[in-house]
Amino acid sequence: MITRGPVDVIILAAGEPRLDGSVFAELARQSAAGTIRVLDAMLLMKDENGACWSIDLEDLPEDLRAAVGFIDSGTRGLFDSEDAEALYEGMVPGSGVCALAIEHAWAVDLVNAIYGAGVEMAANYRVPAEVVEEAFASLPAKA
Numbered sequence: 001m002i003t004r005g006p007v008d009v010i011i012l013a014a015g016e017p018r019l020d021g022s023v024f025a026e027l028a029r030q031s032a033a034g035t036i037r038v039l040d041a042m043l044l045m046k047d048e049n050g051a052c053w054s055i056d057l058e059d060l061p062e063d064l065r066a067a068v069g070f071i072d073s074g075t076r077g078l079f080d081s082e083d084a085e086a087l088y089e090g091m092v093p094g095s096g097v098c099a100l101a102i103e104h105a106w107a108v109d110l111v112n113a114i115y116g117a118g119v120e121m122a123a124n125y126r127v128p129a130e131v132v133e134e135a136f137a138s139l140p141a142k143a
Helices: 022-032 062-067 081-090 107-116 129-138
Strands: 007-014 037-046 052-055 095-103
Touching (some): 022 062, 022 095, 052 081, 081 095
16 A cells, blocks of 8 residues: 655746746645645746855745645655756756646555556556647547
């Protein structure tokens, strides 16, 4: 029996980042629904001169700090300075990056049912959303 679902690490990059809280609001909604668990988040910035820094979740303005309250403090810290350094290398000046570790909470019960039925996972492959959209768009229109 498992207690954790699979985890995706996603990297969001923005040339002109806007910390308006909308992404965190959707993550909070999905977390509250039990679909996902956001285990950790790392916010990185690179200024026009190439200077790099991170923004700790605890250092966000009060309204945004409250907006990330759905990230369990017990799972924060999965990202480290080596992760930050690797991301800084790929960042262009004047940009921002948000790295997220997102657990698929919905999968826990399904995986346990699969294992309980004596079945093994033979393969797992993630098809990016853009590819799915293109595939459906290429289907002939139904009359």
